[in-house]
Amino acid sequence: MSCIQVMNSFYSLMNSIERGTKMDDIKLTNRLLSVIENDILPLTMRGVDRGNKVFGAAILRKSDLSLVIAGTNDETSNPLWHGEVHTLKQFYELSERPDTKDLLFLTTHEPCTMCMSAITWAGFDNYFYFFSHEDSRDRFAIPHDLKIMKELYGLEPGGYHRKNAFFTSRSIPEMASLANEPERSDFENRIAEIKATYALASQTYQSHKGETGIPLD
Ligand SMILES: [Zn+2]
Numbered sequence: 001m002s003c004i005q006v007m008n009s010f011y012s013l014m015n016s017i018e019r020g021t022k023m024d025d026i027k028l029t030n031r032l033l034s035v036i037e038n039d040i041l042p043l044t045m046r047g048v049d050r051g052n053k054v055f056g057a058a059i060l061r062k063s064d065l066s067l068v069i070a071g072t073n074d075e076t077s078n079p080l081w082h083g084e085v086h087t088l089k090q091f092y093e094l095s096e097r098p099d100t101k102d103l104l105f106l107t108t109h110e111p112c113t114m115c116m117s118a119i120t121w122a123g124f125d126n127y128f129y130f131f132s133h134e135d136s137r138d139r140f141a142i143p144h145d146l147k148i149m150k151e152l153y154g155l156e157p158g159g160y161h162r163k164n165a166f167f168t169s170r171s172i173p174e175m176a177s178l179a180n181e182p183e184r185s186d187f188e189n190r191i192a193e194i195k196a197t198y199a200l201a202s203q204t205y206q207s208h209k210g211e212t213g214i215p216l217d
Helices: 003-049 083-092 113-121 133-138 144-153 172-177 183-208
Strands: 056-061 067-072 103-109 126-131 168-171
Touching: 003 056, 003 067, 003 103, 003 126, 003 172, 003 183, 056 083, 067 083, 083 103, 083 113, 103 113, 103 133, 113 144, 126 172, 133 144, 168 172, 172 183
Parallel strands: 103 126, 126 168
Antiparallel strands: 056 067, 056 103
């Protein structure tokens, strides 16, 4: 094989790997958005009516992206029942459950320090989030994640390791922005709709704020 042929086969291999990754990411982004739209948001809309925060989560199988469980914040019952921890609690109440190394963790908002530790202690090697910590502060008037990171650990926004020895975390809107057309436009439209629905959920939550006895409301 000539040098040029070797280089050509190398480039075609790299292209197919890149395409494969993109296809997987498109399938994954599509599925993560669907789970937020169809499984988490209906639970959260009911949760905010009861005075709970807007945060939700879900657990999916890596193998076929099927849903194991979805959940939402229930801080009016227990201030530790953040969307992620409450979903994990319900996951461990299932009579049969897959090994967490075979599962994906989806969270609507980048987790607080308690929740990212809980995801780690439960043995997940990943989480995917929709809204960032900065979004929680700026869009939802819930600045506690960033305040706790700063006060307890001296970390500025974005200062923790999103990729580390335990897990790799990824932003769903960032994954969507890397897709090619026509998928990217479809994702952007759905992301805009999801944001609009969360803005309504946030209004409902804020209207109950102060009445529910949640310590950090
Ligand atoms: Zn949390």
